[in-house]
Amino acid sequence: IKMLVDLCIISSFLNIFFVPQVESCESSSPSMDEVSLSEFGEWTEIPGAHHVIPAGFIKVVEILAQDIPSRVLHLSKPVRRIHWNCSSHDTEEIVDQADHNQDQRPSPSPVCVECEDGECLLADHVIVTASLGVLKKAHETLFSPGLPLDKAQAIQKLGISTTDKIFLEFAEPFWSPECNSIQFVWEDEAQLDSQAYPEELWYRKICSFDVLYPPERYGHMLSGWICGEEALRMERCDDETVAEICTELLRQFTGNQNIPKPRRILRSSWGSNPYIRGSYSFTRVGSSGRDVEKLAEPLPYIKNTKPLQVLFAGEATHRKYYSTTHGALLSGQKEANRLIELYQYSFRAETTKPNI
Numbered sequence: 001i002k003m004l005v006d007l008c009i010i011s012s013f014l015n016i017f018f019v020p021q022v023e024s025c026e027s028s029s030p031s032m033d034e035v036s037l038s039e040f041g042e043w044t045e046i047p048g049a050h051h052v053i054p055a056g057f058i059k060v061v062e063i064l065a066q067d068i069p070s071r072v073l074h075l076s077k078p079v080r081r082i083h084w085n086c087s088s089h090d091t092e093e094i095v096d097q098a099d100h101n102q103d104q105r106p107s108p109s110p111v112c113v114e115c116e117d118g119e120c121l122l123a124d125h126v127i128v129t130a131s132l133g134v135l136k137k138a139h140e141t142l143f144s145p146g147l148p149l150d151k152a153q154a155i156q157k158l159g160i161s162t163t164d165k166i167f168l169e170f171a172e173p174f175w176s177p178e179c180n181s182i183q184f185v186w187e188d189e190a191q192l193d194s195q196a197y198p199e200e201l202w203y204r205k206i207c208s209f210d211v212l213y214p215p216e217r218y219g220h221m222l223s224g225w226i227c228g229e230e231a232l233r234m235e236r237c238d239d240e241t242v243a244e245i246c247t248e249l250l251r252q253f254t255g256n257q258n259i260p261k262p263r264r265i266l267r268s269s270w271g272s273n274p275y276i277r278g279s280y281s282f283t284r285v286g287s288s289g290r291d292v293e294k295l296a297e298p299l300p301y302i303k304n305t306k307p308l309q310v311l312f313a314g315e316a317t318h319r320k321y322y323s324t325t326h327g328a329l330l331s332g333q334k335e336a337n338r339l340i341e342l343y344q345y346s347f348r349a350e351t352t353k354p355n356i
């Protein structure tokens with residue numbers, strides 16, 4: 001339904017026809033052929049207005065971090081492997097093998113997070129928020145023992161692809177004050193949507209340049225969207241090349257040969273970032289909301305071992321709000337609440353025990 005509504009809005013707005021690039025960029029899918037139609041209604045718009053955070057998204061992280069003592073925050077510390085379901089004997093061995101922390105006494109913690117620098121962090125619970133892209137690439141080596149088969153299958157079935165933005169800053173606007181977006185419509189795009197463009201024609205996937213408003217905040221800035229394989233190709237080009245190609249496109253589509261090259265260019269590179277490997281998830285053909293639930297299910301599944309050793313959060317684990325920031329935030333709160341409830345329960349059990 002969302003697709004049909006968008007289709008009508010877009011076609012009436014442009015008075016032309018369906019623009020598949022726009023939809024596939026929104027879904028962060030290489031092409032609409034990969035997005036599951038039967039599961040399309042699963043995604044839900046959260047009520048309320050869209051907000052731009054004036055200080056940028058980093059503010060959200062700062063607010064979340066403000067009550068956490070800095071000594072317990074370890075940044076720039078890549079994780080090599082998460083050992084879970086460990087007995088105290090296992091933990092001893094893992095800590096012994098690590099380069100550092102020889103004198104750290106193994107506690108009976110069931111989880112041991114082995115970092116790239118060799119340090120092992122012992123924990124009762126770990127909430128993993130690695131992106132679906134990282135899990136797809138690395139889950140086989142990231143978890144020991146490996147993930148249960150159904151969780152590994154959910155990771156494999158769900159989709160994630162890259163949507164990038166290209167920001168172009170101009171000294172002066174070449175667009176009129178009432179213009180809020182410059183949309184590109186290529187004549188033969190309908191045939192090309194089902195397959196990737198030839199390598200050197202990656203720029204044909206750019207669907208539009210939006211004008212960022214107000215100029216008092218952004219200057220004279222355009223924000224372009226590109227997704228899929230073509231976004232990865234864009235990431236591999238240098239700034240100079242991308243700026244030149246975008247200027248040429250703007251000249252061609254507006255008919256204004258006097259458009260100057262942008263003063264500055266800034267691009268995202270979510271696809272080639274080894275800690276992200278994609279922008280956000282989508283429900284790929286053959287997957288469903290049940291796979292999202294499976295991905296979110298804490299380990300171990302079996303109830304008689306130590307509970308909630310490895311929990312999963314992040315946008316891809318939210319059944320209704322996947323692909324969004326609020327989905328990511330809510331999924332983290334949900335997993336934190338699971339832990340709070342676990343301890344509230346055991347605390348109550350302790351205090352009501354007789355003879356204590």
Ligand SMILES: *[C@@H]1O[C@H](CO)[C@@H](O)[C@H](O)[C@H]1NC(C)=O
Nearest residue numbers: 085086087145146148300305
């Ligand atoms: C976790 O440990 C328990 C008890 O040692 C064992 O029975 C179970 O098979 C282990 N699970 C996995 C996934 O390794």
